[in-house]
Every structure is written in structure tokens, then in C-alpha cells.
Amino acid sequence: MLRHLTLRDFVIVDRLELEFSAGFGTLTGETGAGKSILIDALALALGERGDAGVVRAGCDKAEIAATFEVAAVPEVAAWLDENGLDVGDELLLRRVVDANGRSRAWINGSSATVQQLREVGEWLVDIHGQHAHQSLLRADAQRQLLDGHAGLGDLAREVGGAWKAWRDAEQAWRSASEGAAALLREREQLEWQVGELAALAFTADEWAELDLEHRRLGHAASLIEGAQYALAVLAEDDAACERQIDRVATRLAGLADYDPALAEVAGLLGSVQAELSDAVSTLRRYADRADLDPSRLAEVEARMDAVMTQARKHRVPPVELPALLAGWQARLAELSAAADLEGLQARVDALRSAYLEVAGRLSAGRRQAADEMGARVSEIMRQLALSSGRFEVALLPVDGGAVYGLEQVEFRIGGLAGNEARPLAKVASGGELSRISLAIQVLTSRSASVPTLIFDEVDVGIGGGVAEIVGRLLRELGRERQVLCVTHLAQVAAQADWQWQVSKAGRDGVVLSAIKALDDDGRVQEIARMLGGVEITDITLQHARELLRLDA
Template sequence: MLRHLTLRDFVIVDRLELEFSAGFGTLTGETGAGKSILIDALALALGERGDAGVVRAGCDKAEIAATFDVGALPEVAAWLDENGLDVGDELLLRRVVDAGGRSRAWINGSPATVQQLREVGEWLVDIHGQHAHQSLLRADAQRQLLDAHAGQGDLVREVGVAWKAWREAEQSWRTASDGAAALVREREQLEWQVGELNALAFTADEWNELDIEQRRLGHAASLIEGAQYALSVLAEDEGACERQIDRVATRLAGLAEFDPALADVAGLLGSVQAELSDAISTLRRYTDHVDLDPARLGEVERRIDAILAQARKHRVQPIDLPGLLAGWQQRLGELVAAADLDALQARVETLHAAYLSVASRLSAGRRQAADDMGARVSEIMRQLALSSGRFEVALLPVENAAVYGLEQVEFRIGGLAGNEAKPLAKVASGGELSRISLAIQVLTSRSASVPTLIFDEVDVGIGGGVAEIVGRLLHELGQERQVLCVTHLPQVAARADWQWQVSKANRDGVVLSAIQPLDEDGRVREIARMLGGVEITGITLQHARELLRSTPATT
């Protein structure tokens, strides 16, 4: 449940910190005081779109932080763990929007995306807006409400996945059928090209090896001449370095007996002799093995020419030929598979059968849920002074199977304008539609698993005794969940376990909104204001006390 909400420089709120309680709470105040600002801020923390308009005038940024108790929500803990976020009994969502409209988000102190806020928010809060009765007229909204009541969210997603797989396979089969001739031509071309490169049997490593060998063989004469010249100078000529150094070293070693200072020089020359001897031995081995091989040079150059010819033909570098071949082989495999129309058609039929299987299970669940939802909403409607009304959920088969299943959902009302049940939009007036919407929302909220429910002026168009019943329904809902309702009805506010008042004041020329928790006396005066308007009389105060006394308190 929602525990704490902090707002800074949000719309007309400078700073606000709120501690939430369990049960049913209401948010009341004068029209235009900003009662819905709290809901808007919470929606932003839960991933709704935000822009620069939410930043209070003259400020750099708006910030919202919401803390939830999630100790009893193992699915939230699992989601946090899957996303590499800290897991605990408390969950902190934080959102910042700057004056330029840029947004940043955090979950438990770690940077997060707005999409992640939305994902985790689905387990935390369900917000019913004041225009919910308008969206209730849409077919997709009706279908989603029925599926939510049936608890078939996972099955709906499974149907969508199966439908997509079936349609993609069907598209592949159509493409292969329509372009069979073109695919055959492409396949023949690729087979010839792949055959050419396969025959070349070229690898990227070979190109480097050929380059080294070609340079060595091409300069073999120069290499032999150079090695032999080095041997002559170092060891074989009459005045070769090896002999000269040996004579110098021998003479200095003898002189070192008379002056030890020459011993170090003699030692260094000894090292030079050893290094020089190794170099001479290496050169002799090199000259023994290096050889002029015009035949091999010709083979290497012909091989290089063949590789370069293929590279020029396909307009790539020689080293890129193996990658080109791999891409052609992959495409050729796809074309071979696409050419097997019978296999493609069999796959379409298999995936279609899989879709029908899972969609049929969804349909069965919808049929069962439709009867239950119709009976329960009808019962709540009778409590809301719509005793002649009868709520029904019709399942209309779709002509072609759809991503959402085999039927569309249509909410119908019977009894309000005759006995025949007709689509909701055609039989309900504005006030009736508000009450029907509230009945559906109360029912679906009971079916939902989220711990916090928020109703933003969903009681518009309701008054009198019906308002008292609405308050009772929300109070009963508050015994199972945490419920917050923005309301203008004193009968609803009086049923609350706790109540906050929203006010707006001019502070140093700046209009600011504030929220004040109300004690018992404060609630009496606020409900009296809601009953009687600006001027509060003794009669309205007495009426307010009677409303509160008639309400069974839970806190």
C-alpha cells in the first residue's frame, strides 16, 4: 500500500509531504483548489507522461517521490530482482521533470526508465479517473474490464503471442507463394556464387600467409646475396670482424695483467664475441635453407590473382570474401526453406491450431466471467437507484480471429429503456452512465490484486441517497484495500476513515495549494461546507455531525 508521498514544486504545490493510512480516505476542498493535483503527481511517479507544464512557475524542476509497503507483494520482489534492483519491504519510486520537459526516474535509488515505473506500478495502484465513464463506451475498454474481472491477463497475453506467430507464418507462406519464381531465380544465382567461393576455399588467415610468402619468394635473390655478404664481412674474409675482434680481445686480456682497468673492456669484448658467433651461425643456417623457387613463386602469385579476381568481381576487399560467403550461405538456407511451400503451409496450420486452442480457453473464461459480472454489476446498480436496470455482457464473435481472441465484448443494459438489452451508449443517460461506471469499477477493483485504489471524482452526477450508498460501497472496499477518493459529496466524505482538505491560498503574490489532515472538528466543518456552501450555519454543522455519527468508524 501507499505509505508516503512527497511533492516539490509540482504545478501549484511548493512542498508537500503526506503520510497515508490504511482504509478509506477522502480528499475534499473547494472547486479549483487542486484536489486532483495529488492524483496527477502519483500518476507521474507511476510512469505517466510528464512535460514542462508540471513544473511550478519560476522553478527549475518538479520532483515526486512515492514510498510503498510491498512486503506482501512477492511479484514485486521478483520483478525487482529480475531487473537488478534492490529488493526490500519498501519500494521508493522517484521522478524528476525539469523546466525543459526532460524526465528522469529512480527505483529504490537506482536509475530507471519510465517504462519500468509503469511496469511495477501495475502491481501497486489502480487509478479510476473522473472520465472513466467515457472510456467505458469503448469496445476495447469493455473487453479489458471483463478480462480483468476474469483474472485472465496472462491468457490474454498468450493469445496475443500465438496470434502474432500464426500471422507471421501465414505472411511467410504468402510471400513464398506469390514470389516463387523470383525466389527460384535468386536461389539459382546464390547457388552459383556460393559454389564459386566454395571452390576458391579461401580463408582470411590464408591472405596474410600468402602476402608474407609472396614477398619472401619475390625477393629471394636479394635475400641470399645479402646474407652471403654479411657472412663474408663478419667471418669469411681475411679481415672479417670475427678475427679482428678476437685479436683485440686477446691483446687486451694480456695487457690487463699490467693494468686491471683493461679487464672490463676485455670482458665486454668476450660478450661481443659470443653474440657475434650466434649471429654468424644463424646466417649460415639461413643461407643453407633459403633458395630460389620460381615454381612456388608462380603458384603463390596465381593464387593471389584468383583471390583478387573474386574480390574485384564482388566489389569487396579480399579479406571480406569469407564473410560474404557466410551471408550467402545463410540466405540460401532461407530460400531453400521458403521454397518448401508444403512445409510452410503445414507450419501455418500448426500455429493456427495452437492459436485456436489458447483462444478457446480464453473464450470459455470470458463466458463464465460474463455471467458473473452481469449478475454482480446488476446487484450494485440496484443499490445505486438503478433497480430497473439489468447489466449484461455480450460476447460477439469476430469475423476473423483477432489478436485479442475470438470475440468482441459489448456491455449492454436492459430495463432502463425497455426490456430489450441494448448497448450501453444507446440507453444510458449521463447520470446513469456515471453510476453504472462506478458499479463496474467497484466490482473490478474487488477482483483486482492491487493494494491501493484511487477514485478521482468518479461520483460526478450522483447525489442524495445514492451518494450515501456510494460512500458505503467505497467504505466497504476500504476494509479490503487502501482506497483514496477525490470527492465533492459530503455523504461520501462522511463515510471515510480519514479525510484531507485541499485549500489554495495567495502567498507573497504566488498561488499555492496545500493539503491538511482533518481531525474530528475539522471534518465537521469541512463536511458542513460541502453541505451548505461558503456560509456555514449551525444547521449545516449539526447536519455534518449527524452524517459523521451515522457512519461506522474504523479508525
């Protein structure tokens, strides 16, 4: 759950450090004091889009840091490990937005992307905005709520993947059918080109070998002549080096008897004799092997000419011919598969069957969840003074299916304007829609796995006894999760386990927002203000104590 939240230079907050508790908490204050700023800051830390407008006027940057206790959420540890981030019992999310609108993010001190903040945030917090009832009118939002409540999210994504695979295969079959003549011409051209280049049987390594052999064969006469000249000078002429060095070494060895200093020189000449003897032996072996081979030279030149002809023809360097051939062969394999219309049709049929199978399982799950969700939302609606209303989840068949399954989801209400159930948008007034939305949110939040739930003025449009029931519902929810509600209703705030007050004041010519944790006396004053407006009387104070169930 959320443990700490730090804001610095965010909108009209200069610096704020908050420590959160478990249970149900409320955030109250006068209109315009900035109650929703806290929610906006937390949403930014969780990966929502941010721009330069969140930076407090005159400041270089805005900074938000949120710390969560995640020991009870194993999915977070698995996600952190998968993304190569530090894993622990606490998770620190940090977001900085500068005055130019550039944004940076960190997770447990490591640089991260906004997308990563958003991904891990889905395991941590569920925020219900004050305009949630507006999105509730959209078909896709209704479908996602049902699937989320029923735990069908993974299955719905599987259906989407199966749908895409089926449609992609169908498009491949259609393209192959419509362009069969063009594909045939391309295939015939490629077959001829592949056959010609494959017959060359050329590899990239061969070119370097051919070039080396061609240079050797082309200069064979010079090589033989050079080797023979070297042998004559070193060993075969009367004045050959080998004989001269031998004479010098023998004479110096004899003189060393008279002066030992010459022994070192004689020893060095002995080493030279050994090296020279090895060189002469190597040259003799080379000369024995070296030979003029005009026929082999012609073969090499013919091979190089054949390779160069193909390289010029296809406008590539010789060493790139094998890669060109591999590309053509791959394309030819694609065309061969595309030409197999029967095989493509069989693939389409198989993928359609796979889609219908997984979509059928999703439909079965939705049918079961629809009845259960309808009954439970209707029960909560009765608590919210909508006793005549009946909530239903209709599943409308979609001919041929769709990416989201075999049916569309439609929320309907019966009993508010006649017994017949009709689409939500056509029968509910603004106030009724707000209460229905709250009933759905309370139910779906109970079934969600996130540890922290935030309700941002979702109680707009209700009051009196209904507001008290809303507070009780949120308090019950707070026994299972950490719940924070931004509210303007005293009856809701009085049900909270803890309460914060948001205020706005001028300081050095600048308007700043602040948040203060309220004790029992502070809560009495704040609840009385919410009940009685500007002038707080003894009666409103007494009423506040009664709501808070405090002794007078």
C-alpha cells in the same frame, strides 16, 4: 501501499508533504481548489506523461516524490532485482520536470526511465478517473476489464503472440507464393555466385600469409646474397670479424696478467664472441634453407591473382570475400526455405492450430468470468438504486479470430429500457452510466492485486441515499486495500476513515493550493459546508455529525 507524497512547485502547489494512512480516505474542498492536483502529481510519479505545464509559474522545475511500502508486494521486489535496482521494504519514486518540458526519473535513488516508472507503478496503484465511464463504452476497454477481473491478462497476451506468429507465417507463405518466379531467379543467381566463391576456398587469414610468402619469394635472390655476404664478413673471410675478435680477446687475456684492469674488457669480448657465434650459426641455417623457387612464386602469384579477380568482381577488399560468401549462403538458405511452399503451409497450419488452442482456453475463461461478473455487477447496481437493471457480459464470436481472441466482449444492460439486454451505450443515461461504471470499478478493484486504489470524482451524477451507499462500498473496499477518493459528496466523505481538505488562497500575489488533515471538529465543519453551501447553520452541523456518527 502509499506512505508519503512530496510535491514541490507543481501547478499551484509550492511545497506539500503528505503522509498517508491505511483504510479509506477522502479528499474534499471547494470547486477549483485543486483536489485533483494530488492525483495528477501521483500519476506523474507513476510514469504518466508530463510537460512544462506542470511547473508552477515562475519556477525552474516541478518535483514529485512518492514512497510506497512494498513488503507485501513480492512482484515489486522481483521487478527491481530484474532491473538491477535496489530492493527494500520501501520504494521511492521521484520525478522532475523542468520548465522546458524535459523530464528525469529515479527509482530508489537510481536513474530510471519513465517506462520503468510506469511498469513498477502497475503493481502499486490503480487510478480510476472521473471520466472512466466514457472509456467504458469502448469495446477494447470492456474486454480488458473482463480479462483483468478474471485474471486472464497473461493468457490474453499469449493469444496475441500466437496470433502474430500465425499471421507472420501466413504472410511469409503468401510472399513466397506470389514471388516464386523472382525468388527462383535470385536463388539461381546466388547458387552460381556461392559455388564460384566457395570453390576459391579462401579465408581471411590466408591473404596475409600469401602476401608475406610472396614478398619473401620475390626477393629470394637478394635474401640469399645478403646472408652469404654477412657470413663472409663475420666468419669466412681471412679478415672476418670472428677471427679478429678472437685474436684481440686472446692478446688482452695475456696482458691481464700484468694489469688486471684489462680482464674486464677480455671478459666482455668473450661475451661478444658467444653472441657472434650464435648469429653466425643462425645465418648458416638460414642460408642452407634459402633457395630460389620460381615455381612456388608462380603458384603464389596465381593464387593472389585469383583472389584479386574475385575481389574486383564483387567490389570488396580481398579480406572481405569470406564474409560476403557467408552472407550469400545465409540468404540462399532463406530462399531455399521460402521455396518450400509445402513446408511453409505446414508451418501456417501448425501455428493456426496453436492459436486456436490457446484462444480456446481464453474463451473458456471468459465464458466462466462473464457469468460471474454479470451477477456480481448486477448485485452492486441494485445497491446503487438500479434495482431494475441487469448487467450482462456478452461474448460475440469473431469470424476467424483476432489478435485478442475468438470473441469480442460487449457489456449489456437489461431492464432499464425494456427486458431485452442491449449494449451499454444505447440504454444508459449519463447518471446511470456513472453508477454502472462505479459498480464495475468497485468489483474489478476488489479482484485486482494492487494495494492502493484511487477514485477521482467517480461519484459524479449521483447523490442522496445512493451517495451514502457509494461511501459504504468504498469503506468496505478500504478494509481490504488503501482507498483514496476525491469527492464532492458529503455522504461519501462521511464514510471515510480519514479526510483531507483542499483549499486555495492568495499569498504574496500568487494563488496557492494547500491540503490539511481534518480532526473530528474539522470534518464536521467540512461535511456541513458540503451539505449546506456558503452558510453553515446549526441544522447542517447537526446533520454533519449524524453523517459522521458523532455525538452532538
